[in-house]
Every structure is written in C-alpha cells, then in structure tokens.
Amino acid sequence: MSSLTSESDLSDLVTKLKNLNHAVPKDEATRKSLVDAARSLVFALETPGDSIQRIAYTSLQTITARVASDINLFEILSNRGDLPSSTSELAEATKTNEVLLETKYQNPTDSTHTPFQKGHGTDLVPFLWLQDKPTYLNNFGSWMTASREGQNTFLDIFPFEKEVASNMKPETPLFVDIGGSVGHQCVALKKRLPKIPGRVILQDLPPVIAHAIPEEGVEPMAHDFMTEQPIKGARAYYLRNIMHDWPDDKCIVILGQIMKAMNEDSVILIDDMILSNQGVDWRVTQLDLTMMASLGAMEGTEKQWYSLMDSAGLKINRVCTYTPDLRDSIIVAVPK
Known part of the structure; x- marks a missing residue:
C-alpha cells in the first residue's frame, strides 16, 4: 500500500472515515477490526499532551x-x-x-464552594492551596507547559509590534504578564521581537516567581493580581488563561485593578478561549467542566466575553483567534 503523503490523500481519508459514521459494518468481526485500527491510529497520532489529557x-x-x-x-x-x-x-x-x-x-459561581474544596478538605481555592505543596505546584507547572507545547501563540497572528509597541521608550513598561507563571510568554516575546524597546515584566505569586525562567530583559515581580497593580501606564497588560480560572465577580476585580493602572495608551490583552455556540471541540468541553468543578468558573462563549467586558467597564476593540480547534484568542480591551 502506498503511503498517504499528500494533503488531498489525507483529506480523502478523513472524509471516508467520517462516512463510516453512517455506514457501520454489520459484520461483527469487521466492526471490531475497524475499532482496533481506529484506536491504534488515535494513539499513533496523539501528541504527549493529547495522551496526558x-x-x-x-x-x-x-x-x-x-x-x-x-x-x-x-x-x-x-x-x-x-x-x-x-x-x-x-x-x-x-x-x-x-x-x-x-x-x-x-452552574456554580463561588470559587470557594466547589467539588475541589470538598475533595481536598479545604476552604482555599486551588491556586492558594498549591502554594505550600511544591511537588504538586511543580507538576502543575509542567503540565501547563507541556499541554501547549508546539501550538501557535498569539504572536503568530496578532501584530503586537504595530498595535502595541510603536513609539516605545526603553524606560516605559511595554508588556506586563500578569499571573504569567515562570515566564514562557515573556521569553517568547523577547525572542520573537528582541529589538523592541520597553520593559517586560513577569508577575505571579512569590512561590511561582521564585522559579522564573532567567531571561535577559525580563523583570520578575511578586504580585497578587487581586491587589493594586504596581506597574502604571504599561502599553499592554497581558492575561493568559487567567479569566477562565475565576467566576465573573472575581474577574471584574482583577480587571478593575488593571484599569486603575492604565493610561490612554494602555490596552488589556486577554489570551483565552472563545467558545463557539455549537460544535465545541471535545477538549474544550473537558476544560470547561474542570473549570466549573475546581474553580466555579468556565470557558466563555463570545457573547459571555462581551458581557463580562461590559460589566467590567471595558469595550472590546479587536478579537484575533489563533488556534481554530481550541479557539484560543486574543481579546484587545480598553476602558469605555
């Protein structure tokens, strides 16, 4: 059998596999053979992140x-x-x-009253519960890194240099990665656009910042995003996969702390999933259920995102989607 190498060959194969949904073989031996072959194909096609998920x-x-x-x-x-x-x-x-x-x-909306608290016998939200458990915290960080390895980032589609970094001065805060873990996005920005002037600042809780990736030009800073934002007048305040971790009332608090630090040139860049109203990818539905059960939160539809921004006193200037399947997107928001 010749190998399937061309895009058209693979496209034809996908079509034939989909058609099997409407023409399941009646012969039991054939059906079982197809099930085994399909399962083997899935395992062969999975990335390590797919397998873990x-x-x-x-x-x-x-x-x-x-x-x-x-x-x-x-x-x-x-x-x-x-x-x-x-x-x-x-x-x-x-x-x-x-x-x-x-x-x-x-739908639960209290992040301190979820199955997570019942299962672990705690009143803390997961991120605070992790702070004095270094093994779990490190495992969580490793999973977050591995789950996105090899995927596109917002820099692949969003014209950051043109829309955010024009006419920058070296002393001006350019990019504040709020709740940015150990700094993968800051490092990616510096490597992608090394000549752009302006400060790049990584913020997270102290136990996380202690393990920040050393990168020239990236300033690590311990900060709780529920409190006053200490970096004033930055061009971009960036939140990656933060909003989906919190119910709306907490999201409004987080956004409010940022808004008080903004000036007329500032924008908020929200890097999160924007769900379609139907036909949502199965991986996204798993994440949505996990957000609900662990954090009293959810993955939002476009309508829900616009409603949240409006409630927070923000308007959406632009949305750029950079992963068609998971619908990872950049929301560019400014005060009304």
Whole structure:
C-alpha cells in the first residue's frame, strides 16, 4: 500500500472515515477490526499532551454519565431520535432546576464552594492551596507547559509590534504578564521581537516567581493580581488563561485593578478561549467542566466575553483567534 503523503490523500481519508459514521459494518468481526485500527491510529497520532489529557480527564466521563442519568437525559435524547437539541431545549426537558441536590445542578459561581474544596478538605481555592505543596505546584507547572507545547501563540497572528509597541521608550513598561507563571510568554516575546524597546515584566505569586525562567530583559515581580497593580501606564497588560480560572465577580476585580493602572495608551490583552455556540471541540468541553468543578468558573462563549467586558467597564476593540480547534484568542480591551 502506498503511503498517504499528500494533503488531498489525507483529506480523502478523513472524509471516508467520517462516512463510516453512517455506514457501520454489520459484520461483527469487521466492526471490531475497524475499532482496533481506529484506536491504534488515535494513539499513533496523539501528541504527549493529547495522551496526558485523554488519561487525566477520563474520570469526567463517569461523572457526566452519572449526572445525565440523574436528570434523565439519556431517555430524553433517545426519544428525540436524530433530532438536534439545543442546550436550552435540554435544560427545559430535563427540568434540572427542580433536582434537589446541593446546588440543584446550577452552574456554580463561588470559587470557594466547589467539588475541589470538598475533595481536598479545604476552604482555599486551588491556586492558594498549591502554594505550600511544591511537588504538586511543580507538576502543575509542567503540565501547563507541556499541554501547549508546539501550538501557535498569539504572536503568530496578532501584530503586537504595530498595535502595541510603536513609539516605545526603553524606560516605559511595554508588556506586563500578569499571573504569567515562570515566564514562557515573556521569553517568547523577547525572542520573537528582541529589538523592541520597553520593559517586560513577569508577575505571579512569590512561590511561582521564585522559579522564573532567567531571561535577559525580563523583570520578575511578586504580585497578587487581586491587589493594586504596581506597574502604571504599561502599553499592554497581558492575561493568559487567567479569566477562565475565576467566576465573573472575581474577574471584574482583577480587571478593575488593571484599569486603575492604565493610561490612554494602555490596552488589556486577554489570551483565552472563545467558545463557539455549537460544535465545541471535545477538549474544550473537558476544560470547561474542570473549570466549573475546581474553580466555579468556565470557558466563555463570545457573547459571555462581551458581557463580562461590559460589566467590567471595558469595550472590546479587536478579537484575533489563533488556534481554530481550541479557539484560543486574543481579546484587545480598553476602558469605555
């Protein structure tokens, strides 16, 4: 058999595999053979990050099946046959508001009252709980790095030099990476645009900053983003995967601290996922459930992002999406 090397060959193969969804072989031996071949293909195509995510999030399948059973979702879907269903239709059909459980299957919005606190016997949110557990903290940091390895970044599509860094002076703060962990984004910026003047500042909590990547031109700074932002008048205040970790009321606090430090040339760059209203990637739905269960937060749709920015006193000037599948995007926001 000849190898599949051309883009058209691979595209044809994808089409044929999708068509199998509507023509499942009736012969059991053939069906099992296809299942085994498909499973082997998935494993061969997975990146290390894909494999880790598949294994780490497996427990969600059991949990969601239990919830679906509790609210009679499987029977409702079976009765609807092949008819498509919106989430609002299913919410009405399942009458989830009447399920007498602790939160009545409502979306949690309190980051200190989630399954995480119950499971770990703590009143702390996960990020504070991790601070005195260096092994867990290091493992978490390693996972966050590995999960995005090899993927595009906002610098691949957003014209940072043109829209943010024009007419810069060396002493002016250019880029403040708020909650930036050990500094991968700061390092990426310095390597991508080494000649741009202006200060690049990395901020995170003290135990994290202690392990910041040494990089010439990057200033590490211990800072809690729930408190006053000490860097005033920066061109760009950057938040990568921060907003999705917090319910809306906390997001408004975080954004408010930044807004008080901004001047007329400042922008907020929010680097996060913007979910489509339908057909959301399965990996994103896993993350969304994890945000809900661990942090009382969620991955937001475009409508939800615009609503949050409006509630915080911000307007969105521009949105640039740089990963089509996960919908990672840069939101450029300024005060109204």
